[in-house]
Amino acid sequence: xxxxxxxCRSCGATFELRRAxxxxxxxxVCPDGHSDTVKLLSAVAVTGSGTSAASAPPxxxxxxxxxxxxx
Numbered sequence: 001x002x003x004x005x006x007x008c009r010s011c012g013a014t015f016e017l018r019r020a021x022x023x024x025x026x027x028x029v030c031p032d033g034h035s036d037t038v039k040l041l042s043a044v045a046v047t048g049s050g051t052s053a054a055s056a057p058p059x060x061x062x063x064x065x066x067x068x069x070x071x
Contacts, residue, residue, distance in 0.1 A: 005042055010034035 001018045008015070008030035015031055028037045 005040040
């Protein structure tokens with residue numbers, strides 16, 4: 001089940017709730033009972049060990065003229 005972060009506008013508390021995606025935009029109550037909360041944007045870090053075409057070295061020579069010398 002996804003985790004959603006919220007901040008209470010009344011007391012400033014930050015808290016998280018686990019709920020179904022269908023309930024992602026439902027109102028949330030902070031642990032202190034305040035209902036004036038806002039859902040925070042969560043940053044997701046994705047890492048991997050694979051290489052992409054953009055990070056792979058160029059094939060077929062290289063240089064400014066496609067492998068030849070520029071004079």
